[in-house]
Amino acid sequence: MTTYNFCAGPAMLPVEVMQQAQDELLNWHGRGCSIMEMSHRGKDFMQVAAQAEQDLRDLLRIPANYKVLFMHGGGRGQFSAVPLNLAKPGVSADYIVSGAWSKAAVEEAEKFTALKAQNIQIKQAGLRSLVPTSDWQLNDNASFVHFCPNETVDGMEFIDLPTTKAPLVADLSSTILSRSIDVSRYGVIYAGAQKNIGPSGLTLAIVREDLLPAKGSNIPSVLDYRLAADNDSMFNTPPTYAWYLAGLVFQWLKRQGGVEAMQQRNALKAQSLYGYIDQSDFYRNDVAPQFRSSMNVPFLLADESLNDLFVSEAEANGLLALKGHRMVGGMRASIYNAMPLEGVQTLVTFMKEFERVHG
Amino acid sequence: MTTYNFCAGPAMLPVEVMQQAQDELLNWHGRGCSIMEMSHRGKDFMQVAAQAEQDLRDLLRIPANYKVLFMHGGGRGQFSAVPLNLAKPGVSADYIVSGAWSKAAVEEAEKFTALKAQNIQIKQAGLRSLVPTSDWQLNDNASFVHFCPNETVDGMEFIDLPTTKAPLVADLSSTILSRSIDVSRYGVIYAGAQKNIGPSGLTLAIVREDLLPAKGSNIPSVLDYRLAADNDSMFNTPPTYAWYLAGLVFQWLKRQGGVEAMQQRNALKAQSLYGYIDQSDFYRNDVAPQFRSSMNVPFLLADESLNDLFVSEAEANGLLALKGHRMVGGMRASIYNAMPLEGVQTLVTFMKEFERVHG
Numbered sequence: 001m002t003t004y005n006f007c008a009g010p011a012m013l014p015v016e017v018m019q020q021a022q023d024e025l026l027n028w029h030g031r032g033c034s035i036m037e038m039s040h041r042g043k044d045f046m047q048v049a050a051q052a053e054q055d056l057r058d059l060l061r062i063p064a065n066y067k068v069l070f071m072h073g074g075g076r077g078q079f080s081a082v083p084l085n086l087a088k089p090g091v092s093a094d095y096i097v098s099g100a101w102s103k104a105a106v107e108e109a110e111k112f113t114a115l116k117a118q119n120i121q122i123k124q125a126g127l128r129s130l131v132p133t134s135d136w137q138l139n140d141n142a143s144f145v146h147f148c149p150n151e152t153v154d155g156m157e158f159i160d161l162p163t164t165k166a167p168l169v170a171d172l173s174s175t176i177l178s179r180s181i182d183v184s185r186y187g188v189i190y191a192g193a194q195k196n197i198g199p200s201g202l203t204l205a206i207v208r209e210d211l212l213p214a215k216g217s218n219i220p221s222v223l224d225y226r227l228a229a230d231n232d233s234m235f236n237t238p239p240t241y242a243w244y245l246a247g248l249v250f251q252w253l254k255r256q257g258g259v260e261a262m263q264q265r266n267a268l269k270a271q272s273l274y275g276y277i278d279q280s281d282f283y284r285n286d287v288a289p290q291f292r293s294s295m296n297v298p299f300l301l302a303d304e305s306l307n308d309l310f311v312s313e314a315e316a317n318g319l320l321a322l323k324g325h326r327m328v329g330g331m332r333a334s335i336y337n338a339m340p341l342e343g344v345q346t347l348v349t350f351m352k353e354f355e356r357v358h359g
Numbered sequence: 360m361t362t363y364n365f366c367a368g369p370a371m372l373p374v375e376v377m378q379q380a381q382d383e384l385l386n387w388h389g390r391g392c393s394i395m396e397m398s399h400r401g402k403d404f405m406q407v408a409a410q411a412e413q414d415l416r417d418l419l420r421i422p423a424n425y426k427v428l429f430m431h432g433g434g435r436g437q438f439s440a441v442p443l444n445l446a447k448p449g450v451s452a453d454y455i456v457s458g459a460w461s462k463a464a465v466e467e468a469e470k471f472t473a474l475k476a477q478n479i480q481i482k483q484a485g486l487r488s489l490v491p492t493s494d495w496q497l498n499d500n501a502s503f504v505h506f507c508p509n510e511t512v513d514g515m516e517f518i519d520l521p522t523t524k525a526p527l528v529a530d531l532s533s534t535i536l537s538r539s540i541d542v543s544r545y546g547v548i549y550a551g552a553q554k555n556i557g558p559s560g561l562t563l564a565i566v567r568e569d570l571l572p573a574k575g576s577n578i579p580s581v582l583d584y585r586l587a588a589d590n591d592s593m594f595n596t597p598p599t600y601a602w603y604l605a606g607l608v609f610q611w612l613k614r615q616g617g618v619e620a621m622q623q624r625n626a627l628k629a630q631s632l633y634g635y636i637d638q639s640d641f642y643r644n645d646v647a648p649q650f651r652s653s654m655n656v657p658f659l660l661a662d663e664s665l666n667d668l669f670v671s672e673a674e675a676n677g678l679l680a681l682k683g684h685r686m687v688g689g690m691r692a693s694i695y696n697a698m699p700l701e702g703v704q705t706l707v708t709f710m711k712e713f714e715r716v717h718g
Contacts, residue, residue: 003391010599012396022384026377032362032677036558037371039680072432072560073581076595080579111577194596199395201431201560201598218470220439220579222432236435237553239560239598240369318391321398 004343007321008152008296008334009174010194017248017338036241040234045244049232052247059250059259060176062183062206069205070233070243072222075101075173075192077203079108081223082169082188085213086144087113093143094166096120098130098158099151100327105171113143121156129288133160140165144187150175152195153325155298155332156291161185167211174295176204177253178337179263187211193242195295196336198249202242253337262337269335269344270294276348282355300330306358307331317350363702366680367511367655367693368533369553376607376697395600399593404603408592411606418609418618419535421542421565428564429592429602431581434460434532434551436562438467440582441528441547444572445503446472452502453525455479457489457517458510459686464530472502480515488647492519499524503546509534511554512684514657514691515650520544526570533654535563536612537696538622546570552601554654555695557608561601612696621696628694628703629653635707641714659689665717666690676709 005012028035031044038045053068062068071077082105087093095106095117106117116139120131138145145164148171150157157175161168167187176191183189188207194200205225212226213219221227227235256262274292277283277299285292285299301307310331311323324330335344364371387394390403397404412427421427430436441464446452454465454476465476475498479490497504504523507530509516516534520527526546535550542548547566553559564584571585572578580586586594615621633651636642636658644651644658660666669690670682683689694703 001391005392005396007396007398007401009596010396010399012392018385018393022381025381025384031679032360033364033366033371033679034377037364037366037369039366040369040559041685042366042680072436074431074595077431077579077581080581084579108580111579192596199598199600200399200596201601220436220443220470220582221467222436222439223579236433237368237551237559239558239601241558241600242560242598320390320392321401326400 001318003318003320004339004346005320006333006335006339006347008195008325008332009192010200011196011334011336012338013198013245014249014252014338017245017252020248021245035244038240040237040240045240048244048247052243052250055247055250055254056204059253060181060183060206065209066183067207067209067212067225067229069207069225069228070238071203071205071228072201072236072239074200074203075171075190076104076108077223078171078190078205079105080112081205081225082144082146082190083109083112084219084223085225086167086169086188086211088143091141091143092116092139094118094138094145096136096145096147098148099154099156101151101153101171101173102146102148105146105148109146121154124288126286127288128154128156128286128291130156130158130291133158133162136162138162138164138166142166144169147171150293150295152293152296152334153327155285155293155296156287157293157295158291167208174336177259177262178266178295180259193246195334198246199242201239202246265341266294266335266337269339269341270297272341272344272348273297273333273335276351280355282359283351295336296332296334298324298328298330298332303358304330309358310354313354314350319347319350360677362677362679363698363705364679365692365694365698365706367554367684367691368551369559370555370693370695371697372557372604373608373611373697376604376611379607380604394603397599399596399599404599407603407606408597411602411609414606414609414613415563418612419540419542419565424568425542426566426568426571426584426588428566428584428587429597430562430564430587431560431595431598433553433559433562434530434549435463435467436582437530437549437564438464439471440564440584441503441505441549442468442471443578443582444584445526445528445547445570447502450500450502451475451498453477453497453504455495455504455506457507458513458515460510460512460530460532461505461507464505464507468505480513483647486645486647487513487515487650489515489517489650492517492521495521497521497523497525501525503528506530509652509654511652511655511693512686514644514652514655515646516652516654517650526567533695536618536621537625537654539618552605554693557605558601560598561605624700625653625694625696628698628700629656631700631703631707632656632692632694635710639714641718642710654695655691655693657683657687657689657691662717663689668717669713672713673709678706678709
């Protein structure tokens with residue numbers, strides 16, 4: 001049975017990538033061992049690492065004055081790294097709270113810098129909505145503005161960037177490579193790998209060079225952007241296997257036509273699922289249409305007593321990990337890059353049949 | 360051709376483990392996806408995680424008053440984590456320097472605590488030697504004593520533990536599970552995974568409960584022992600695939616007879632290699648016998664102009680990654696748990712033949 005995995009993260013990886021990883025696992029390129037078992041300082045891995053960086057630069061058209069860092073510690077690590085690297089003494093940072101993850105970023109940053117948090121999630125006519133970017137209260141002199149444009153738990157996304165003189169810092173863990181972005185408008189972009197990039201344990205940071213901290217700052221080394229940049233992300237042993245898998249994903253993305261092609265496909269996937277939900281009285285999504293996430297689609301059953309049955313019947317039909325986040329309940333379909341259109345179509349077909357039987 | 364990989368790290372993993380990982384990569388236990396693609400909070404991964412912890416507890420006989428933490432950030436992350444979690448305000452820590460890694464730990468710790476470092480590496484009669492544990496100058500009131508009993512670059516190891524009232528903190532990255540230890544004598548044991556445990560990116564910390572920091576301390580979350588302990592190492596998404604592989608290694612170790620059996624096998628491997636080197640004028644090791652590492656065996660050729668030829672001929676014979684560390688030169692054979700005795704025997708046979716031809 002073909003299965004489709006809707007897990008929010010660690011999420012499914014492209015089937016082609018997993019097959020290549022399996023083929024190469026015991027004997028990478030005839031070397032007699034796994035890429036996982038090679039020195040990060042050897043020629044072979046260095047080449048894998050450099051190719052992955054170049055492919056990412058190509059995919060996102062990253063300008064030359066940005067460093068691409070392959071780090072440990074996940075998004076939570078970056079929640080610390082951002083204020084530790086970027087906060088100026090005595091200067092406040094602006095934090096935009098649009099959901100669970102941007103709120104968690106605030107709680108972490110408060111350990112390391114003064115900040116002003118503003119909650120932009122509101123309810124309008126019964127729908128969850130967001131304050132538009134143009135209405136945010138921003139301080140041009142802030143150390144930086146931090147936001148998370150796609151919230152995986154809340155299923156909410158915004159696209160427009162704010163206008164401010166402070167550097168923009170964005171947690172793109174759940175949207176990186178899913179749509180085209182203009183990197184030059186950001187100061188720092190970071191992303192845990194486990195949604196659109198690779199396995200958990202690897203974290204990407206794309207940092208404008210002028211924002212790197214001074215040498216010799218008292219930041220824990222594994223969170224220090226300067227050390228990572230000056231040592232090609234090899235000051236300490238990087239998570240090499242995750243880096244290799246990320247490289248395979250980047251090559252797969254290029255074969256798919258790049259980020260622009262993914263954006264079109266992702267729009268189709270989201271339209272297909274939201275479109276069906278909206279015409280149904282059996283299912284519902286309570287996010288205002290212009291703020292709906294194209295990556296994480298939470299939906300509720302009108303009869304919540306059917307939740308467990310929905311999840312178990314879906315699983316029996318090869319539709320995995322649809323149970324909603326524990327903070328929200330209901331269902332959630334995460335439809336990152338690796339989820340093919342057929343996966344979403346199969347889900348919609350199942351939802352129709354479930355509605356027909358139980359509606 | 361059978362290959363043997365002598366890389367110092369990321370190092371070889373047991374062949375059986377890699378084969379099982381390959382078999383399970385696309386479809387773990389019939390679930391229709393990889394363990395890498397599953398939520399860390401789902402039943403399946405939670406079971407994998409708990410089993411790995413239990414197996415490690417069994418293997419090292421870890422007392423119940425110790426927490427086992429599966430963290431991000433490698434040994435370097437722990438270089439920061441140890442002082443951040445354990446240093447008492449206004450109290451100095453003792454750092455023992457026996458080689459490159461314990462020196463690096465000092466440089467990191469100086470960012471976060473007052474400390475007194477003492478270099479115990481000395482030269483005696485032309486051989487590198489170490490000051491015996493009983494002669495260390497220790498402060499019973501220190502926040503902790505940090506040491507690294509096996510230095511991978513220097514190829515030096517000591518076994519005896521010091522006597523002091525301060526908690527012992529040991530970097531066992533390169534020796535954990537290679538010999539039996541009495542965990543109850545330590546305050547904290549930590550280890551990057553990429554030598555004796557699994558792939559790089561995962562880090563183990565075994566922490567005596569009374570040394571956990573207070574709740575709500577201003578430590579970066581990914582380095583906070585308390586947060587990790589209170590959340591079963593899942594405050595942030597852990598490196599799940601590395602955790603799974605570590606679990607397979609622990610099960611393999613149990614099938615091999617546990618740590619005590621590995622210790623015997625490791626002693627045989629080391630004796631076989633050092634024994635041959637010592638009776639040869641063509642090769643030499645300059646560490647005093649009682650301080651020789653049983654995991655990392657550096658050796659020099661009398662005629663250093665043959666170094667490159669040695670490495671390339673070894674590789675042609677399936678003996679991989681023997682080039683010495685860039686700080687030391689010569690050769691280095693890392694013979695962690697996963698290296699079978701036959702691998703060392705094959706290396707010795709090759710060394711004999713190389714000596715016969717070029718000696």
